[in-house]
Amino acid sequence: MTAATVGIVLVSHSAELAAGTAYLAAQVSGGTVTIIAAGGTDDGDLGTSAAKVVRGLSEAESGAGVVVLPDLGSAVLTVRAVLEDHGDAESVLLADAPFVEGAVAATVTAAAGGDIKAVAAAAEEARHVRKL
Amino acid sequence: MSASCEQVITLAGDLHARPAGALAVAAGRFAAAVSVTAGGHTADAKSVLGLMGLGATSGQHVTVSAAGPDAREAVATLITILTQATKVGGLLHNQADRCPQFSPDARKLPARPHGGHVEPVHRSLHPDRR
Numbered sequence: 001m002t003a004a005t006v007g008i009v010l011v012s013h014s015a016e017l018a019a020g021t022a023y024l025a026a027q028v029s030g031g032t033v034t035i036i037a038a039g040g041t042d043d044g045d046l047g048t049s050a051a052k053v054v055r056g057l058s059e060a061e062s063g064a065g066v067v068v069l070p071d072l073g074s075a076v077l078t079v080r081a082v083l084e085d086h087g088d089a090e091s092v093l094l095a096d097a098p099f100v101e102g103a104v105a106a107t108v109t110a111a112a113g114g115d116i117k118a119v120a121a122a123a124e125e126a127r128h129v130r131k132l
Numbered sequence: 133m134s135a136s137c138e139q140v141i142t143l144a145g146d147l148h149a150r151p152a153g154a155l156a157v158a159a160g161r162f163a164a165a166v167s168v169t170a171g172g173h174t175a176d177a178k179s180v181l182g183l184m185g186l187g188a189t190s191g192q193h194v195t196v197s198a199a200g201p202d203a204r205e206a207v208a209t210l211i212t213i214l215t216q217a218t219k220v221g222g223l224l225h226n227q228a229d230r231c232p233q234f235s236p237d238a239r240k241l242p243a244r245p246h247g248g249h250v251e252p253v254h255r256s257l258h259p260d261r262r
Contacts, residue, residue, distance in 0.1 A: 028153035028180060101181055108153050108180040112160025122179075129181040 007060025015040035065116035095123035151217030156180035164200025
């Protein structure tokens with residue numbers, strides 16, 4: 001376990017969805033992990049914003065890296081464009097995961113001291129966990 | 133040195149999201165493999181989604197098992213969290229406490245058949261997670 005905790009950036013087409021998921025993940029994980037909601041366009045519509053993703057990556061980084069979760073496929077395009085321009089491949093991982101479950105699982109693993117690969121893996125394993 | 137440990141409690145409340153999160157955060161800090169069994173299903177205690185997927189409800193017996201160098205501490209910590217987070221009734225001591233280090237009469241307990249192992253699991257959600 002390292003002193004710094006992996007940060008989480010939630011990239012959603014909806015500002016409310018990103019904020020609500022961030023709140024849920026924070027509540028479940030005990031509030032010790034930095035979770036940045038990057039939802040909606042710059043003028044508040046449905047969509048994604050490269051500027052919000054850039055800001056989120058910066059705010060979520062505390063030395064242990066950042067895991068990014070997109071809600072729908074086209075959010076991936078925005079994140080990838082940002083990473084091509086600004087990204088450090090080792091300090092940012094894009095997780096292919098269900099949004100809510102992945103955010104909760106990733107945040108809990110980060111709170112337990114998991115490293116960036118463990119946090120991303122926890123998010124991606126979320127697709128295999130049945131809820132019924 | 134590797135050890136195994138297991139305790140059973142009866143839930144006095146349902147295992148909802150926040151208690152499951154607290155359990156998984158705590159379990160993730162131990163080196164031991166930790167699992168929680170309820171209703172015939174077993175989840176990796178380090179997987180919050182697996183714990184919530186157990187659907188453990190008030191009145192159910194829940195078994196916390198661990199195997200590894202800090203198994204005893206892991207089980208004790210998770211039992212405490214379960215007790216506090218779900219307002220659990222009394223521990224089922226003597227019936228299901230399989231942590232020799234915790235028993236005042238440890239030398240009287242029967243030896244584990246293979247030097248200690250976790251009970252067989254019925255369904256492992258994350259067999260590869262550590």
